């Protein structure tokens with residue numbers, strides 16, 4: 001099965017007792033401003049085309065954002081900041097995201113997170129991160145992106161072992177997360193299929209899918225955007241660079 005099948009199974013997941021309890025409690029109690037809402041209250045799948053060459057990996061859905069609307073980064077301040085920037089660089093049809101059926105389209109980019117259920121205080125435990133990791137691994141394998149923008153050190157720490165397991169060679173020492181960090185990974189062992197594709201691609205060069213570019217970026221959380229640690233030009237600059245590296 002592809003990503004649609006994966007997402008269909010993901011939304012049924014109840015593997016983390018603390019997160020299941022929290023996402024459902026938040027959905028039942030609601031925030032006053034959203035009293036009229038039917039909260040999603042379940043795991044939030046990645047959002048964007050299934051053949052996107054660029055992935056954006058965040059942290060986890062927000063309690064009253066993705067956990068309310070059912071779509072990644074939709075309906076919270078981090079998402080407002082991210083989608084406006086994606087739109088500015090031509091990767092989103094609109095600068096705003098309000099509901100799962102608002103018609104917003106992403107172009108060549110899929111946004112997802114290493115933990116798919118809203119955690120208390122936006123802080124998943126290491127056990128919850130590890131429990132959710134196979135979902136991220138499956139999604140990245142199916143998507144097979146050429147570049148990944150990683151929003152914050154949590155996503156970075158979670159993604160590196162996923163990529164190592166998927167056959168990408170990690171530099172030693174392991175690259176550290178930093179805003180603007182750029183790491184280009186290569187396959188540990190090119191498979192016969194990949195070598196054949198390399199031969200088909202124009203002479204001598206490495207086949208495009210034998211390289212994966214990781215770009216570190218501060219998370220667009222209010223803590224970072226309100227303080228100016230992450231500004232809009234900083235984010236759009238990195239998204240520009242990432243979309244070029246992804247071949248967009």
Ligand code: SF4
Pocket residue numbers: 010013014015016019020043115116117128131132133135
């Ligand atoms: Fe399942 Fe991930 Fe949600 Fe845990 S965080 S319940 S592994 S979807």
